[in-house]
Amino acid sequence: xxxxxxxxxxxxxxxxxxxxxxxxxxxxxxxxxxxxxxxxxxxxxxxxxxxxxxxxxxxxxxxxxxxxxxxxxxxxxxxxxxxxxxxxxxxxxxxxxxxxxxxxxxxxxx
Amino acid sequence: xxxxxxxxxxxxxxxxxxxxxxxxxxxxxxxxxxxxxxxxxxxxxxxxxxxxxxxxxxxxxxxxxxxxxxxxxxxxxxxxxxxxxxxxxxxxxxxxxxxxxxxxxxxxxxxxxxxx
Numbered sequence: 306x307x308x309x310x311x312x313x314x315x316x317x318x319x320x321x322x323x324x325x326x327x328x329x330x331x332x333x334x335x336x337x338x339x340x341x342x343x344x345x346x347x348x349x350x351x352x353x354x355x356x357x358x359x360x361x362x363x364x365x366x367x368x369x370x371x372x373x374x375x376x377x378x379x380x381x382x383x384x385x386x387x388x389x390x391x392x393x394x395x396x397x398x399x400x401x402x403x404x405x406x407x408x409x410x411x412x413x414x415x
Numbered sequence: 416x417x418x419x420x421x422x423x424x425x426x427x428x429x430x431x432x433x434x435x436x437x438x439x440x441x442x443x444x445x446x447x448x449x450x451x452x453x454x455x456x457x458x459x460x461x462x463x464x465x466x467x468x469x470x471x472x473x474x475x476x477x478x479x480x481x482x483x484x485x486x487x488x489x490x491x492x493x494x495x496x497x498x499x500x501x502x503x504x505x506x507x508x509x510x511x512x513x514x515x516x517x518x519x520x521x522x523x524x525x526x527x528x529x530x531x
Contacts, residue, residue: 337518348508348522349459351417356517392458396518403449403520405458 328393
């Protein structure tokens with residue numbers, strides 16, 4: 306069974322305190338791995354797509370990396386406006402379906 | 416680019432009535448759109464895949480006669496919740512697949528449905 310697991314479930318950081326979010330997956334075939342940001346009461350906002358192990362993408366304070374079993378979203382010197390739920394999703398190659406993890410809710414305190 | 420809108424953003428209806436939710440890709444054409452449902456503090460669950468000009472494909476456990484999907488054009492898909500009941504209250508989110516071929520889905524802002 307295709308499965309995507311994110312950890313931790315919740316993370317509290319002080320402003321400027323760097324950390325990483327984990328997304329591990331066990332799937333029949335990976336076509337791509339996606340990171341989204343979701344604010345309360347809103348739809349997910351696209352951040353990154355990663356397609357192969359070793360690939361890295363960066364955007365401002367965020368950096369996403371991918372291995373054959375997991376992906377990390379590194380947050381460098383976070384600010385309060387980075388507070389949100391971060392969702393990881395895997396696009397299954399033989400079904401074309403996006404399987405989501407449960408998300409990590411990040412709170413950055415000033 | 417890659418903006419998806421949904422209308423309405425919030426709807427309250429009486430039990431037994433039907434509610435239509437629209438999903439539009441504003442600046443790109445989407446042959447494939449998706450409908451998800453999200454419960455509080457839970458992740459997104461795929462309900463159905465909507466392809467322009469053909470019947471939608473529903474996930475196991477989703478009643479196709481209750482959740483009617485119409486993908487009338489390359490920029491519009493609609494979800495109609497028929498004979499809504501309180502247990503249908505939820506956050507419904509649509510997405511549209513981008514044109515790059517990489518499978519990236521761009522999501523709408525969601526529709527909060529409350530059935531009284």
